[in-house]
Amino acid sequence: xxxxxxxxxxxxxxxxxxxxxxxxxxxxxxxxxxxxxxxxxxxxxxxxxxxxxxxxxxxxxxxxxxxxxxxxxxxxxxxxxxxxxxxxxxxxxxxxxxxxxxxxxxxxxxxxxxxxxxxxxxxxxxxxxxxxxxxxxxxxxxxxxxxxxxxxxxxxxxxxxxxxxxxxxxxxxxxxxxxxxxxxxxxxxxxxxxxxxxxxxxxxxxxxxxxxxxxxxxxxxxxxxxxxxxxxxxxxxxxxxxxxxxxxxxxxxxxxxxxxxxxxxxxxxxxxxxxxxxxxxxxxx
Amino acid sequence: xxxxxxxxxxxxxxxxxxxxxxxxxxxxxxxxxxxxxxxxxxxxxxxxxxxxxxxxxxxxxxxxxxxxxxxxxxxxxxxxxxxxxxxxxxxxxxxxxxxxxxxxxxxxxxxxxxxxxxxxxxxxxxxxxxxxxxxxxxxxxxxxxxxxxxxxxxxxxxxxxxxxxxxxxxxxxxxxxxxxxxxxxxxxxxxxxxxxxxxxxxxxxxxxxxxxxxxxxxxxxxxxxxxxxxxxxxxxxxxxxxxxxxxxxxxxxxxxxxxxxxxxxxxxxxxxxxxxxxxxxxxxxxxxxxxxxxxxxxxxxxxxxxxxxxxxxxxxxxxxxxxxxxxxxxxxxxx
Numbered sequence: 001x002x003x004x005x006x007x008x009x010x011x012x013x014x015x016x017x018x019x020x021x022x023x024x025x026x027x028x029x030x031x032x033x034x035x036x037x038x039x040x041x042x043x044x045x046x047x048x049x050x051x052x053x054x055x056x057x058x059x060x061x062x063x064x065x066x067x068x069x070x071x072x073x074x075x076x077x078x079x080x081x082x083x084x085x086x087x088x089x090x091x092x093x094x095x096x097x098x099x100x101x102x103x104x105x106x107x108x109x110x111x112x113x114x115x116x117x118x119x120x121x122x123x124x125x126x127x128x129x130x131x132x133x134x135x136x137x138x139x140x141x142x143x144x145x146x147x148x149x150x151x152x153x154x155x156x157x158x159x160x161x162x163x164x165x166x167x168x169x170x171x172x173x174x175x176x177x178x179x180x181x182x183x184x185x186x187x188x189x190x191x192x193x194x195x196x197x198x199x200x201x202x203x204x205x206x207x208x209x210x211x212x213x214x215x216x217x218x219x220x221x222x223x224x225x226x227x228x229x230x231x232x233x234x235x236x237x238x239x240x241x242x243x244x245x246x247x248x249x250x251x252x253x254x255x256x257x258x259x260x261x262x263x264x265x266x267x268x269x270x271x272x273x274x275x276x277x278x279x280x281x282x283x284x285x
Numbered sequence: 286x287x288x289x290x291x292x293x294x295x296x297x298x299x300x301x302x303x304x305x306x307x308x309x310x311x312x313x314x315x316x317x318x319x320x321x322x323x324x325x326x327x328x329x330x331x332x333x334x335x336x337x338x339x340x341x342x343x344x345x346x347x348x349x350x351x352x353x354x355x356x357x358x359x360x361x362x363x364x365x366x367x368x369x370x371x372x373x374x375x376x377x378x379x380x381x382x383x384x385x386x387x388x389x390x391x392x393x394x395x396x397x398x399x400x401x402x403x404x405x406x407x408x409x410x411x412x413x414x415x416x417x418x419x420x421x422x423x424x425x426x427x428x429x430x431x432x433x434x435x436x437x438x439x440x441x442x443x444x445x446x447x448x449x450x451x452x453x454x455x456x457x458x459x460x461x462x463x464x465x466x467x468x469x470x471x472x473x474x475x476x477x478x479x480x481x482x483x484x485x486x487x488x489x490x491x492x493x494x495x496x497x498x499x500x501x502x503x504x505x506x507x508x509x510x511x512x513x514x515x516x517x518x519x520x521x522x523x524x525x526x527x528x529x530x531x532x533x534x535x536x537x538x539x540x541x542x543x544x545x546x547x548x549x550x551x552x553x554x555x556x557x558x559x560x561x562x563x564x565x566x567x568x569x570x571x572x573x574x575x576x577x578x579x580x581x582x583x584x585x586x587x588x589x590x591x592x593x594x595x596x597x598x599x600x601x602x603x604x605x606x607x608x609x610x611x612x613x614x615x616x617x618x619x620x
Contacts, residue, residue, distance in 0.1 A: 022398060103383070112372040
């Protein structure tokens with residue numbers, strides 16, 4: 001038998017450790033590809049920087065942020081962090097379409113490991129890449145009047161990672177049925193761009209017309225952006241009225257959703273979306 | 286690896302099929318196949334596109350569920366022991382499945398981790414398979430810089446990395462130039478010396494089937510012939526002997542009168558069919574009575590075998606059935 005040859009190897013059967021190794025190597029592949037793709041790192045920063053410094057500065061003259069104690073760019077900062085994570089993470093998930101096109105998806109799906117392990121590794125990979133990129137933006141916090149508080153920075157990184165995981169999983173759900181690379185980009189336009197506009201990343205959720213308030217409350221990304229903004233405002237010295245206008249939290253039919261619950265909703269969305277992605281990939285391949 | 290229950294793996298067929306049927310809606314791609322492939326055998330699966338080869342191999346690799354029948358690979362049932370089957374098989378698909386951004390070695394590392402290869406021996410094993418396919422020197426280069434033949438060799442190395450008992454190769458040489466095709470087969474022979482492994486290969490290149498210990502010819506979902514290449518050719522019978530002579534008319538007459546052969550001039554040579562061409566040629570020289578300028582003896586090819594069993598050449602068999610291939614048709618429908 002093959003065990004007689006010198007370098008023949010033993011392979012274990014199943015087990016959680018084996019599944020974890022599989023997830024880890026999928027994560028490693030994302031890291032290797034990220035490290036090789038310098039242009040992707042740079043280009044993915046352009047859009048958030050434009051939002052922050054061009055849109056933010058351009059609009060600050062007409063936007064009277066509360067009584068003027070908080071700059072518009074300060075308000076925008078957590079939203080722009082969320083945006084950078086949104087696009088990077090969505091791309092990581094949707095990149096599964098390329099993996100299918102070039103056959104590598106098959107290499108992953110015929111291995112003796114569960115689809116859950118593969119896709120979990122992919123989500124952690126997408127989340128890590130997106131969070132690493134957002135660190136560059138996070139370093140600019142001082143430029144827009146956000147203090148470099150270690151607690152704040154750690155809170156933001158944690159929330160960004162959680163959100164990135166959720167969005168990567170969403171990207172996987174979308175990528176499961178797309179057979180052609182050309183169809184991937186329109187999907188970003190169709191799904192990801194609305195998520196951005198309806199999340200409260202670019203405008204405060206206070207005083208919205210009912211139809212818009214309902215749509216933002218249905219968007220899981222809203223629950224990722226709001227805690228980040230709250231974390232930033234916790235560090236600022238602002239009066240109650242300004243805070244109520246710019247950081248109103250999330251209100252369901254008159255009930256203010258606690259921050260812990262907002263985060264829990266994002267975490268639950270991660271699980272639901274990942275499970276949906278596993279179901280869709282298991283069925284299609 | 287001997288801890289699995291039941292009789293030792295070496296005594297079980299590497300591939301065991303009974304009454305295998307696969308139906309895609311109205312198309313019956315596989316119509317009842319029985320097959321035993323012995324451990325260590327190099328087994329060729331031949332037939333035109335759409336004959337059901339790829340569907341059969343996909344069932345064996347747990348990628349497609351059979352409609353009915355039993356399929357066991359390395360002793361494990363493909364329907365109920367999916368992961369055990371996957372753990373014990375290596376796969377080389379028709380279409381490339383490499384990450385071209387990664388290096389050759391990174392592709393192998395990835396594979397080793399996915400298959401849970403023991404970490405202490407993984408590096409040595411990677412080196413062994415890379416050396417076997419002649420890619421050790423190029424291991425650090427991104428796969429996008431590899432030629433088609435190198436990529437195929439890397440895929441073969443990867444398929445072997447986790448020491449599978451059965452290596453499935455679905456059209457491993459398709460789209461490669463003849464020289465590269467020959468070199469792929471050299472590597473497969475090499476591999477057979479180094480590893481105790483069963484190789485199950487599909488091809489529609491008749492000449493490649495000669496490299497196999499046994500071959501099955503599949504046509505329209507059924508196995509129509511199953512034997513060694515030599516026996517299959519012998520069953521077709523006749524060698525073709527072609528001679529050029531000083532006087533073709535006299536030669537043809539002499540062949541009829543003295544040897545009882547029905548010869549005719551084809552492509553400028555006197556052509557006849559005989560049971561054993563090699564032993565016939567000396568008799569021919571001794572008894573023909575006409576000067577012979579040249580002799581060509583052609584053994585029957587597997588093309589002739591295919592023709593004899595299906596009534597059409599492999600090329601002709603493919604033409605009208607192009608879209609009848611259920612997999613292609615299903616893909617075209619955007620399944």
